[in-house]
Every structure is written in C-alpha cells, then in structure tokens.
Amino acid sequence: MKEFNILAVDDEVYNLQAIERSLRAMEGYVFNYYSSTNPVEALQEVKTRDIHLLITDQRMPSMTGIELLQEVLKYSPHTIRIILTAFTDTGEVLDAINLGHVYRYITKPWDTKDFTVIIRQALDYYTLTIENELLSRELQLKNQELQRGYESLKKLDDLKNRFMMVASHELRTPATIITSSLEFLNSNNANFTGIQTKILHNALRGSLRLNEIIETFFEMMNSDSNDKILNPTVIELKSLIELIVSRIQEYAKQRNIEITTLFTDNLTIMGDRRRIYLVFENLLSNALKYTQDNGLVEISGKRENTMVKVAVKDTGIGIPSEELENIFSTFYQLGDIQHHHTSKHEFMGGGTGVGLSLCRSILMAHHGKIWAVSDGSQKGSTFFVTLPHQDK
Ligand code: ADP
Numbered sequence: 001m002k003e004f005n006i007l008a009v010d011d012e013v014y015n016l017q018a019i020e021r022s023l024r025a026m027e028g029y030v031f032n033y034y035s036s037t038n039p040v041e042a043l044q045e046v047k048t049r050d051i052h053l054l055i056t057d058q059r060m061p062s063m064t065g066i067e068l069l070q071e072v073l074k075y076s077p078h079t080i081r082i083i084l085t086a087f088t089d090t091g092e093v094l095d096a097i098n099l100g101h102v103y104r105y106i107t108k109p110w111d112t113k114d115f116t117v118i119i120r121q122a123l124d125y126y127t128l129t130i131e132n133e134l135l136s137r138e139l140q141l142k143n144q145e146l147q148r149g150y151e152s153l154k155k156l157d158d159l160k161n162r163f164m165m166v167a168s169h170e171l172r173t174p175a176t177i178i179t180s181s182l183e184f185l186n187s188n189n190a191n192f193t194g195i196q197t198k199i200l201h202n203a204l205r206g207s208l209r210l211n212e213i214i215e216t217f218f219e220m221m222n223s224d225s226n227d228k229i230l231n232p233t234v235i236e237l238k239s240l241i242e243l244i245v246s247r248i249q250e251y252a253k254q255r256n257i258e259i260t261t262l263f264t265d266n267l268t269i270m271g272d273r274r275r276i277y278l279v280f281e282n283l284l285s286n287a288l289k290y291t292q293d294n295g296l297v298e299i300s301g302k303r304e305n306t307m308v309k310v311a312v313k314d315t316g317i318g319i320p321s322e323e324l325e326n327i328f329s330t331f332y333q334l335g336d337i338q339h340h341h342t343s344k345h346e347f348m349g350g351g352t353g354v355g356l357s358l359c360r361s362i363l364m365a366h367h368g369k370i371w372a373v374s375d376g377s378q379k380g381s382t383f384f385v386t387l388p389h390q391d392k
Pocket residue numbers: 282286287290314316317318319327328332333334335350351352353354355356357380381
C-alpha cells in the first residue's frame with residue numbers, strides 16, 4: 001500500500017491537531033503526517049521531502065496560504081494542494097484556484113466527514129493520475145536514456161567494424177610481404193647459423209599466424225555482404241575434413257590428443273570450398289585448443305533426410321549452458337582474455353573470438369546451421385553443423 005506524506009500548515013496549533021485527528025479517522029490509508037505553524041519552514045519541508053498532499057490555511061501572518069501554494073507549485077508541481085478558508089472569503093477562493101491551482105478548498109470550520117471525503121478523493125487522485133503521470137515521465141526518460149545508450153553502442157559497433165575493415169585491408173599486403181620474404185629466406189638459408197635459423201623460424205611462425213588472423217578478420221568483414229555462395233563447387237566433406245585432420249595431426253600428437261573420424265554416408269554438398277574448409281578448420285582447432293592433453297576429439301558425419309550432419313565432439317573444458325549461444329557472437333570469448341596468448345592448437349591457446357561467428361555466417365550463406373551442445377564445465381563439447389546434401 002502506498003505511504004503518503006501529508007503536510008499541514010496553519011499558524012494555529014489547535015487546527016493542526018484537528019487536521020491530524022480527522023486524518024487519523026480515515027481508514028485504509030497509510031501516511032506520515034508532518035505539520036508546521038510557519039509557512040517558510042513548510043516550504044523548506046516541501047523542497048527536501050516528497051510531499052504528496054499539502055493542506056494549508058489561507059490566513060497566516062508571515063505568508064498567505066496562496067503565496068505558499070504558488071511557491072510549492074514551483075518546487076513540487078505534483079504535490080496536491082488543498083486550502084482552508086473562511087466561508088466568506090470568495091475572492092480568496094478564486095485566487096487559490098487561479099494562482100495556487102488548488103485541487104480543492106475546504107471552508108472552516110469543517111465537518112470531519114466531509115473533510116475525509118475530500119482527502120480520500122485527493123489521495124486517490126494522486127495514486128490514479130499523478131503517480132501514473134510521474135511513472136510515464138520516468139519511463140520516457142528511461143527510454144531516452146536507452147535510446148542514447150543504443151546510439152552510442154551503435155557508434156562503437158560502427159567504429160569497431162571500420163577499424164576491422166581498415167586493419168584487415170591495410171595489414172593484409174605488408175603481412176603477406178613479410179611472410180613471403182621470410183619464406184624466401186627460409187628456403188635459402190644455407191649460410192645461416194643455428195641461432196639465426198631459430199630466429200627465422202620464430203619470425204615465420206609469428207607472421208603466418210598474423211596472416212591467419214588478418215585473413216579471418218577479412219573474411220568476417222566480407223561475410224556479411226556474402227549471403228550467397230561465392231565459388232560453388234561440389235564438395236565431398238569426408239575427404240575435406242580428413243585433409244584438415246591430417247594437417248593438424250602433428251599438433252594433436254604433440255599433446256597426445258587422439259582424433260578419430262567416423263563417416264557413415266556419402267556427404268556431398270555444394271559450397272565454396274575455401275570457406276567450408278575454414279568452418280571445419282576452426283571447429284577442429286577449437287576442439288584441440290579447448291581440450292586438455294591426452295583428450296579425445298571425434299568427428300562424425302551422416303545423412304539426415306535432405307541434410308548432411310557433422311558433429312565435432314571433444315572431451316575438453318566444456319561450455320556453460322548459458323554461454324552456448326553467446327560464443328557465436330563476434331569477439332565473444334569465455335574466461336579472462338588477459339591471459340590469452342593466441343595459438344591455434346595449444347591448450348587454451350586463445351584467439352580472436354571471431355572464429356565461431358565467421359563459421360555461422362559462412363554456414364548461413366550455405367543455408368546451413370551450426371550450434372553447440374555441452375553438459376557444462378569440464379564435460380566436453382559437441383559442435384553440430386548441418387548443410388543441404390547435394391547429389392554428385
Ligand atoms: P576463439 O578465437 O576465442 O577460439 P571462437 O569464436 O572460435 O574464438 O570461440 C569463441 C569462444 O567459444 C572461445 O573463446 C571459447 O571460450 C569457446 N569455445 C569454442 N570452441 C570451444 C570448445 N570446443 N570447447 C570449449 N569452448 C569452446
């Protein structure tokens with residue numbers, strides 16, 4: 001139930017007590033009663049406390065009731081105002097209505113029953129009308145705040161996209177030049193000392209990884225506009241996936257992770273080979289990255305009506321159920337990214353947080369789907385991919 005703050009102002013203490021008695025006779029309302037014999041003090045009360053109803057006498061020595069109401073109107077327009085006047089003061093009543101915008105006037109001496117009817121009406125009016133007005137104004141302000149928040153987020157998102165666009169375009173060429181120069185040196189390194197060769201290998205590994213990251217950004221930036229397959233060819237998924245497995249097998253062995261494949265049907269699809277390769281390469285390198293040493297990764301594929309379905313299952317760190325959808329958002333990563341070092345195959349090697357989002361947009365362009373299932377932390381994860389089957 002609403003707790004009202006009611007303030008009564010009258011230079012006669014006796015009247016203040018009578019008002020309080022009449023109020024206390026009302027049932028079904030909860031209120032705090034404040035009273036003052038001094039209008040200046042009463043005004044201070046209105047400025048510091050949320051007063052819902054003000055009852056003031058008109059004739060007071062330091063300030064008239066109407067003057068007080070005019071001031072109250074400035075500081076707290078939503079306070080309901082009631083004035084007490086003598087029966088004969090019609091001019092004052094008119095002023096109270098026109099200048100003090102009073103809700104009602106009560107003539108003195110009042111009848112307690114009539115008085116409580118007016119007060120009840122005033123409090124009900126507050127609950128039904130004023131409170132709704134205040135709430136809708138608050139809602140309006142919250143909406144404006146939300147709109148401002150949305151606009152600044154959108155600005156940030158645009159900036160992020162522009163940054164990615166500029167970075168991937170501008171970094172692509174110099175990164176390729178560095179990598180090809182290092183590759184040239186690597187294949188012509190006859191006169192290099194052992195330490196020089198080691199430095200060269202490190203630099204080459206780093207620049208290859210840099211190229212991969214830039215390519216992922218580049219793909220991501222271009223994937224939004226590609227809702228169609230760019231270079232469609234018939235792809236046999238089994239051999240494509242086995243090719244990827246053979247390329248990552250070396251890293252799996254170093255960490256004693258066993259990779260098994262199980263394909264029961266012919267799994268041909270129509271797609272952009274390079275992009276479909278990226279999807280399964282991402283899923284497999286994630287499976288390695290997020291599985292502890294000595295774990296298992298199992299890839300299986302089968303036909304399901306008009307679709308092919310591939311599952312990449314690992315015995316790794318798992319994914320909490322509330323994150324299963326979030327991980328497909330661009331740049332979304334679980335855990336503390338401060339501790340990440342980017343590596344494609346090391347345990348918890350981290351990355352850019354773009355891989356799964358890229359997988360989803362590539363698959364969408366191919367009318368396919370991707371989703372993750374996990375029993376939770378440390379319970380392993382399975383990533384499912386479906387794509388329309390294509391007869392050879
Ligand atoms: P990242 O470059 O961080 O690997 P991804 O978009 O590929 O970015 O993955 C997003 C997040 O999803 C990862 O940071 C990781 O927290 C989680 N994730 C992806 N694959 C797996 C997996 N196989 N097991 C557990 N968590 C995974």
